[in-house]
Amino acid sequence: xxxxxxxxxxxxxxxxxxxxxxxxxxxxxxxxxxxxxxxxxxxxxxxxxxxxxxxxxxxxxxxxxxxxxxxxxxxxxxxxxxxxxxxxxxxxxxxxxxxxxxxxxxxxxxxxxxxxxxxxxxxxxxxxxxxxxxxxxxxxxxxxxxxxxxxxxxxxxxxxxxxxxxxxxxxxxxxxxxxxxxxxxxxxxxxxxxxxxx
Numbered sequence: 001x002x003x004x005x006x007x008x009x010x011x012x013x014x015x016x017x018x019x020x021x022x023x024x025x026x027x028x029x030x031x032x033x034x035x036x037x038x039x040x041x042x043x044x045x046x047x048x049x050x051x052x053x054x055x056x057x058x059x060x061x062x063x064x065x066x067x068x069x070x071x072x073x074x075x076x077x078x079x080x081x082x083x084x085x086x087x088x089x090x091x092x093x094x095x096x097x098x099x100x101x102x103x104x105x106x107x108x109x110x111x112x113x114x115x116x117x118x119x120x121x122x123x124x125x126x127x128x129x130x131x132x133x134x135x136x137x138x139x140x141x142x143x144x145x146x147x148x149x150x151x152x153x154x155x156x157x158x159x160x161x162x163x164x165x166x167x168x169x170x171x172x173x174x175x176x177x178x179x180x181x182x183x184x185x186x187x188x189x190x191x192x193x194x195x196x197x198x
Contacts, residue, residue: 005108008106008107008108009107009108009111011106012103012106012107012111015076015103015106016073016076016103018076019036019037019038019041019072019073019075019076020036020037020038020039021036022036022037022038022072022075022076022079022080023035023036023037023080024036024037024040024080024082024141025080025082025083025152025156026040026141026144026145026152027144027145027148027151027152028144028148029144029147029148030148031148031149031151035141035144037072037073037075037080040072040140040141041068041069041070041071041072043140044068044133044136044137044140045065045068045069045136047136047139047140048061048064048065048068048132048133048136049061049065051136051174051177052064052132054174054176054177055128055131055132055135055173055174056128056131056132056172056173056174056175057128057131057132058128059128059129059132060129063118063127063129064129064132064133066118067118067119067121067122067129067130067133068122068133068136068137070115070118070119070122071119071122071123071133071137073103073115073119074096074099074100074103074119075096075099076099076103077095077098077099077102077103078092078095078096078098078099079095081095081096082156083141083166084156084158084162084166096123100116100119100120101116104116104119122134125169125172125173128173131169131172131173132173132174133173134169134170134173135170135173135174135177135178138166138167138170138181139170139177139178139181139185142163142181142185142186143181143185145185145189146184146185146188146189149194150189150192150194150195153189153194153195154194157196158195158196159195159196159197159198160186160190160195160196160197163186163195167181
């Protein structure tokens with residue numbers, strides 16, 4: 001047994017427990033509290049397994065789920081950037097890159113490289129798995145927003161053009177799921193006036 005390697009792995013495993021404390025803007029069903037990053041990753045992973053048949057391309061579901069599980073770990077150091085906070089998004093890439101290097105550096109070199117490269121693949125949408133993982137990352141909060149009567153959208157004055165801009169590449173991972181989300185989560189909330197059309 002390589003004790004140094006195991007110590008590094010355990011240090012990383014202990015550190016990522018902090019992901020449970022990174023609160024997102026998305027409210028959980030019932031709107032009693034905000035979802036945390038770990039809950040989001042779990043929920044999006046289950047969605048990926050169940051909905052993988054709707055991917056535009058054949059995907060390795062293990063790789064996709066792995067990607068989803070690690071994609072927000074960097075927020076332990078970078079913090080969560082709300083999807084519609086234009087000011088915070090200006091520094092997001094730099095903060096997240098620094099955070100990724102810092103947190104994945106806790107691991108042995110081979111695993112550091114694997115997790116960092118998998119995270120980059122997700123960010124850059126450079127594989128069918130990354131494209132589908134991004135669909136889950138976008139549709140999961142959209143679904144919860146709809147389930148809570150659009151409360152977070154309403155509180156933050158989110159406009160249709162912002163949602164469409166954020167999701168302009170979602171259909172690259174799944175045209176079927178993007179169409180479903182648009183028709184079932186977005187359109188009804190536009191009709192109710194929760195999502196502003198202007």
